[in-house]
Amino acid sequence: MTDQPLLVADSLRLNFGETKALDDASLHIWPGEIVALMGPSGSGKSTLLHCLAGILQPESGRVSYDGRDLTAMSDSERSALRRGEFGFVFQFGQLVPELTCVENVALPLRLSGAGRREAHRTATDWLERLEVGDVGAKRPGQVSGGQGQRVAVARALVSRPRVVFADEPTGALDSLNGELVMKLFIAAARDTGAAVVLVTHEARVAAYSDREAVVRDGRVREQEYAR
Amino acid sequence: MSVSFALLGLLENGPRHGYDLKRTYDDTFGRDRSLHYGQVYSTMARLLKNGLVEVESEPGDGPDRKRYAITHAGITDVAEWIGRPEKPEPYLQSTLYTKVVLALLTGRDANEVLDAQRAEHLRLMRELTRRKNDGDLADELICDHALFHLEADLRWLELTAARLDRLAARVRP
Ligand SMILES: Nc1ncnc2c1ncn2[C@@H]1O[C@H](COP(=O)(O)OP(=O)(O)O)[C@@H](O)[C@H]1O
Numbered sequence: 001m002t003d004q005p006l007l008v009a010d011s012l013r014l015n016f017g018e019t020k021a022l023d024d025a026s027l028h029i030w031p032g033e034i035v036a037l038m039g040p041s042g043s044g045k046s047t048l049l050h051c052l053a054g055i056l057q058p059e060s061g062r063v064s065y066d067g068r069d070l071t072a073m074s075d076s077e078r079s080a081l082r083r084g085e086f087g088f089v090f091q092f093g094q095l096v097p098e099l100t101c102v103e104n105v106a107l108p109l110r111l112s113g114a115g116r117r118e119a120h121r122t123a124t125d126w127l128e129r130l131e132v133g134d135v136g137a138k139r140p141g142q143v144s145g146g147q148g149q150r151v152a153v154a155r156a157l158v159s160r161p162r163v164v165f166a167d168e169p170t171g172a173l174d175s176l177n178g179e180l181v182m183k184l185f186i187a188a189a190r191d192t193g194a195a196v197v198l199v200t201h202e203a204r205v206a207a208y209s210d211r212e213a214v215v216r217d218g219r220v221r222e223q224e225y226a227r
Numbered sequence: 228m229s230v231s232f233a234l235l236g237l238l239e240n241g242p243r244h245g246y247d248l249k250r251t252y253d254d255t256f257g258r259d260r261s262l263h264y265g266q267v268y269s270t271m272a273r274l275l276k277n278g279l280v281e282v283e284s285e286p287g288d289g290p291d292r293k294r295y296a297i298t299h300a301g302i303t304d305v306a307e308w309i310g311r312p313e314k315p316e317p318y319l320q321s322t323l324y325t326k327v328v329l330a331l332l333t334g335r336d337a338n339e340v341l342d343a344q345r346a347e348h349l350r351l352m353r354e355l356t357r358r359k360n361d362g363d364l365a366d367e368l369i370c371d372h373a374l375f376h377l378e379a380d381l382r383w384l385e386l387t388a389a390r391l392d393r394l395a396a397r398v399r400p
């Protein structure tokens with residue numbers, strides 16, 4: 001482990017109208033660690049995740065990634081960073097319905113210039129690793145919820161990001177499928193050395209993390225972040 | 228164990244007679260577990276011996292005319308007990324409930340009590356999750372049983388955190 005956090009949120013504030021979604025929120029993510037963001041619904045978990053990932057801009061405060069100030073970058077610099085270094089898994093709806101599952105997983109590689117055959121071979125490997133090697137030719141609408149989430153995890157990891165952001169990745173699944181997704185997701189993330197920011201309100205899902213940070217009223221109670 | 232800390236904690240807001248202490252305990256924590264006078268006096272005798280309370284006698288002394296006051300050592304003990312998370316195990320609620328109520332009554336941060344307990348529960352849940360994923364089907368089933376129980380505790384902690392303001396309004400004098 002290095003002695004620098006990979007991703008830092010420093011005193012973020014963001015309001016939606018009257019709502020203080022983030023109210024002096026700070027968080028540190030170290031390389032390769034799995035951090036669960038917990039807390040009641042509406043406490044600001046998703047907003048914090050979106051700010052960390054450069055999807056939302058805080059009104060004040062700073063987000064830095066690998067020493068670079070994300071909040072000071074141009075939109076195009078930020079999207080380049082997202083494509084190159086970050087992966088995403090959401091609760092549902094993130095797969096492109098017109099593409100087959102293997103095409104979905106290959107998409108990030110194709111967008112960064114990989115040839116079709118090579119991208120498909122790598123994508124197929126990832127599907128197998130997530131134990132959904134048999135659904136490659138199907139479209140997302142033809143697979144189960146648990147299979148679809150494993151395809152989404154494969155797509156998030158295929159370009160070997162340094163951080164994966166996952167917002168309630170098992171929120172739409174029953175507990176057996178949720179467990180399987182978490183087990184394969186976290187094992188794969190650990191293999192590739194990716195850090196994971198995992199938003200969940202389920203303790204059994206959070207138990208796959210290395211530590212938790214609790215979000216309450218737009219603030220973070222972070223325990224034991226220092227190494 | 229938690230009864231003696233609860234009695235001690237109740238003294239933080241001021242000295243009390245034995246019978247008053249019993250009534251306050253029953254009102255605050257009692258429900259299905261009100262105390263006997265004998266239990267109050269034997270607990271006070273032990274706390275007195277350990278220097279955690281002292282006795283303020285009043286004119287016209289009889290056994291009932293003793294007023295108990297908490298000592299500095301007693302306050303330190305209560306703070307230490309409230310702040311230390313319990314070992315996660317089933318049927319913990321009554322101890323946790325006592326800690327949360329005492330924290331509110333004595334102006335300590337009840338959220339901290341809940342957060343410390345959550346961290347302790349999650350620590351054990353992580354260990355069980357690792358064991359389950361490294362083990363065979365039997366490990367998986369056994370660990371899952373424990374995990375579901377711990378999860379239920381955590382939901383209770385979550386709900387209690389969300390209701391702290393209401394609880395504070397009810398228990399504060
Ligand atoms: N786009 C938005 N417009 C208005 N209010 C929002 C928006 N996004 C979030 N909020 C509000 O901000 C608060 C935090 O939301 P969110 O970060 O989604 O919480 P969580 O993910 O913890 O459930 C909530 O009160 C929510 O209603």
Ligand SMILES: [Mg+2]
Binds near residue numbers: 045046047167
């Ligand atoms: Mg959310």
